[in-house]
Amino acid sequence: MHEASIILNVLDIAEQHCSKNGFEKIDSIKLRIGKASGVMLDALYFAFKAARIDTPASGAVLDIMEIPVGGHCNACKKGFSVEERYVFACPLCGSGDFVVTNGRELDIVELEVS
Ligand SMILES: [Zn+2]
Numbered sequence: 001m002h003e004a005s006i007i008l009n010v011l012d013i014a015e016q017h018c019s020k021n022g023f024e025k026i027d028s029i030k031l032r033i034g035k036a037s038g039v040m041l042d043a044l045y046f047a048f049k050a051a052r053i054d055t056p057a058s059g060a061v062l063d064i065m066e067i068p069v070g071g072h073c074n075a076c077k078k079g080f081s082v083e084e085r086y087v088f089a090c091p092l093c094g095s096g097d098f099v100v101t102n103g104r105e106l107d108i109v110e111l112e113v114s
Contacts (some may be wrong), residue, residue, distance in 0.1 A: 003043040004017045006106065014111055018056050023113035026057035030110035033068040035085050036103035041066070063110075069103030 012027050033039050041064055048062045052096040075095030081102070082091055090098045 001042060002038075004047040004102045006039065007044060007047040008088075010108060011051055011055055011057055013108060014060075014113075017111055018113045021113065023055060024063065025114050026055075026060045027112040027114055028061040028063055028110070029057065029108065030063040032065045032067055032105050032107045034069065034081075034103035034105040036069045036087075036100060037074075037106050038103055039106065043061065065109065067103055067105050069100060071098045071100045073098040073104075 003067055010031065012062050014029055018024070033041070033044075044064070045062060052060060062074060068081045068083060069085065069087055070079065071087055071090070072079050073090035073092060073095055074097040075090060076093040078092050079088075079101070080091050080098075087098070087100060089096050
């Protein structure tokens with residue numbers, strides 16, 4: 001499962017950050033996930049609950065910030081942002097000549113440790 005490997009990776013980074021700085025416990029992990037990243041949030045929360053057992057993050061809160069999909073159209077030269085996961089045409093002029101500039105993010109933005 002894609003989401004499980006993402007979570008293991010995130011926990012790994014969080015644990016390294018935690019021990020490197022002399023902390024023992026991870027209190028919260030804040031992620032920024034783009035809607036076009038293909039990540040299913042329900043599956044991600046589920047994987048997190050299973051993966052955090054017996055780790056310094058066993059009591060941690062997972063906080064996910066969703067980033068809308070945004071792009072820049074080469075036809076009308078405007079930027080746009082949509083609520084859907086996929087963009088097939090510029091919502092402003094209907095052109096297919098655009099680039100996706102936001103929405104594929106998958107970053108850890110904040111870690112709270114103690
Ligand atoms: Zn356009």
